[in-house]
Amino acid sequence: RKEVEQDPGPFNVPEGATVAFNCTYSNSASQSFFWYRQDCRKEPKLLMSVYSSGNEDGRFTAQLNRASQYISLLIRDSKLSDSATYLCVVRSFQKLVFGTGTRLLVSP
Amino acid sequence: IAGITQAPTSQILAAGRRMTLRCTQDMRHNAMYWYRQDLGLGLRLIHYSNTAGTTGKGEVPDGYSVSRANTDDFPLTLASAVPSQTSVYFCASSEGTRFDEQFFGPGTRLTVL
Numbered sequence A: 001r002k003e004v005e006q007d008p009g010p011f012n013v014p015e016g017a018t019v020a021f022n023c024t025y026s027n028s029a030s031q032s033f034f035w036y037r038q039d040c041r042k043e044p045k046l047l048m049s050v051y052s053s054g055n056e057d058g059r060f061t062a063q064l065n066r067a068s069q070y071i072s073l074l075i076r077d078s079k080l081s082d083s084a085t086y087l088c089v090v091r092s093f094q095k096l097v098f099g100t101g102t103r104l105l106v107s108p
Numbered sequence B: 001i002a003g004i005t006q007a008p009t010s011q012i013l014a015a016g017r018r019m020t021l022r023c024t025q026d027m028r029h030n031a032m033y034w035y036r037q038d039l040g041l042g043l044r045l046i047h048y049s050n051t052a053g054t055t056g057k058g059e060v061p062d063g064y065s066v067s068r069a070n071t072d073d074f075p076l077t078l079a080s081a082v083p084s085q086t087s088v089y090f091c092a093s094s095e096g097t098r099f100d101e102q103f104f105g106p107g108t109r110l111t112v113l
Helices: none
Strands: A004-006 A011-014 A019-025 A032-038 A044-050 A055-057 A060-065 A070-075 A084-092 A095-098 A102-107 B004-007 B010-013 B019-025 B031-038 B042-049 B064-066 B076-078 B087-094 B108-112
Touching (some): A004 A084, A011 A019, A019 A084, A032 A070, A044 A060, A070 A084, A095 B042, B004 B087, B019 B031, B019 B087, B019 B108
Parallel strands (some): A011 A102, B010 B108
Antiparallel strands (some): A004 A019, A032 A044, A032 A084, A055 A060, A060 A070, A084 A095, B004 B019, B019 B076, B031 B042
8 A cells, every 4th residue: 555645637627616635644653744736747846734723725725634544635716727736745754755646637 | 046956857868877967956955855756656755865964865765876065966876777767856955854845846857778
């Protein structure tokens, strides 16, 4: 079993839609959680950290469920520019573990 | 401010050749990292450096070496390239420990034939 698992997608949604991704992790001792965004053939960039109480940044909401060992990312009012691959990242002990990413395609 | 630069952008290399991928950051970050990204496998850590003068092995270090002579530069060397090292290589840095937000360079696409 992979340490961090994501549905690869793609998730195809129209502009304005709400879409949510989940990511599961296997190490219950994982300490920090992040969502990174990666555009095609570009480098990953931090989208947001995920806090235990959940956090929101504009149209993006991240939540953590330690009991079920998953984190989620909710995107409201999707824009064409949200089309990208979203990487779930988990810190376990002394390393960051990256998921393989979930691809989102937002269409007009 | 450039952030992190990597060179070359892409390279085709014959198996058995030696190759050094360059990485330079101008943010005065203490920690730097090298990852490879392969389809279906996500980003995997090759080597890291928490501060100038120190390096450590990541998840997939075999066949690669690094050095950290100063804060800004963190080159990755393939001593004798093999086709399985065909990948996209990303250099990254973070301000403090390896657990801070990591900033990535634009990547180097390497093909080993």
